[in-house]
Amino acid sequence: MQDWNSIQVLSNLAITSEYFLQVTFDKSGKVMSSDSGIGPIPSLFDHKEKPIYFADCFLASDWSKYENQRIKAWKSSHQSFLVDLQKINHPDGNTVSTKWEFFFITEDFGTCLGLGHPIEPLRPYNIGLGEFIDGTTNGNELVDILLENKLLGFWDFDPSTKRDYISRGVAQMLGYSEKEIHSMKEISWQKHIHPDDFQELLRDLNLHFKTPGNLPFRKEFRIVSKGNQTIWVVGFGKTTDWDSTGHPQKMQGLLIDITEKKKQEIWLREHHYFLRDLAFQQSHSLRARVANILGVLEILDTEHHTPESRKLLEILKTESKQLDLSLKKSIKESVNQNESWERGIGPL
Numbered sequence: 001m002q003d004w005n006s007i008q009v010l011s012n013l014a015i016t017s018e019y020f021l022q023v024t025f026d027k028s029g030k031v032m033s034s035d036s037g038i039g040p041i042p043s044l045f046d047h048k049e050k051p052i053y054f055a056d057c058f059l060a061s062d063w064s065k066y067e068n069q070r071i072k073a074w075k076s077s078h079q080s081f082l083v084d085l086q087k088i089n090h091p092d093g094n095t096v097s098t099k100w101e102f103f104f105i106t107e108d109f110g111t112c113l114g115l116g117h118p119i120e121p122l123r124p125y126n127i128g129l130g131e132f133i134d135g136t137t138n139g140n141e142l143v144d145i146l147l148e149n150k151l152l153g154f155w156d157f158d159p160s161t162k163r164d165y166i167s168r169g170v171a172q173m174l175g176y177s178e179k180e181i182h183s184m185k186e187i188s189w190q191k192h193i194h195p196d197d198f199q200e201l202l203r204d205l206n207l208h209f210k211t212p213g214n215l216p217f218r219k220e221f222r223i224v225s226k227g228n229q230t231i232w233v234v235g236f237g238k239t240t241d242w243d244s245t246g247h248p249q250k251m252q253g254l255l256i257d258i259t260e261k262k263k264q265e266i267w268l269r270e271h272h273y274f275l276r277d278l279a280f281q282q283s284h285s286l287r288a289r290v291a292n293i294l295g296v297l298e299i300l301d302t303e304h305h306t307p308e309s310r311k312l313l314e315i316l317k318t319e320s321k322q323l324d325l326s327l328k329k330s331i332k333e334s335v336n337q338n339e340s341w342e343r344g345i346g347p348l
Helices: 003-014 060-075 139-147 168-173 178-183 195-209 259-302 307-345
Strands: 022-024 032-033 080-088 097-102 112-118 153-156 162-164 219-222 229-242 248-257
Touching: 022 097, 060 080, 060 307, 080 162, 097 229, 153 168, 153 229, 168 178, 168 248, 195 229, 229 259, 259 307
Parallel strands: none
Antiparallel strands: 022 032, 022 112, 080 097, 097 112, 153 162, 153 248, 219 229, 229 248
């Protein structure tokens, strides 16, 4: 699957989204296409062919920022570039901060298709990406991930022939060189799935096919590159073509790198268990010492005391018993919280 076709998949889905923004500029800054959230709202008196330019959509001073990033990416042979822009809201003319990723879609590196979103949303948005990702995760968080260079690429899968195709980004992540990508007719990303995750992923994939397609496909798993590097990814997908008998003919999806997120989860898990055990041991150690103190106080209670020393002894006994009850309660609450936390994080 070619990168431009891959970008179109996400671009077409973005059209129905209130959160996503979309625009295509040529080299001069003229808008070639956009969604309804970009540019001035035409009136009945506007000429149908009236052109819209960058300055109609964003602050004019942001053009140099856009151009600098475009030229820098072009000279570095990058497929896309990131840039923050102040979008003009029409008709009131105020601005909102937005984040964009622009993709080169022509050979002269002049025409760019951009996918953007607000940096600080002022209201809830309908992500509107349909079954492709809706209902599977926090939509706003996912879009942020897509525009932060965490999107590895796209894949196509033919369930009938078991053949799959991947975008250049996924192939590069798997460790294939440009020469290999061009010379090989197809590269199977499924062959790079970690063996410990393969059967469970296959089970979820078959469940998606059996519903049929009503249950979105979303799975976290590991991929092993040619260089034996393990990468955690989350795969989203949906079946886009079914035959007359209800069998899947084509499935499309995307892969997102969540390695850093998984590293944090593993670190939190390990430190959680360490702190849990430490707190448990210390709490029980303290209770043992309190028990020793109570034992000594019971022995002292049998001896003769003055009224003053008897009063102090009773205070010590009362405070020691209260301390023991507090430690016991703290241990019980800690155990309950740990059990709840462990149910929440689930297995890796």
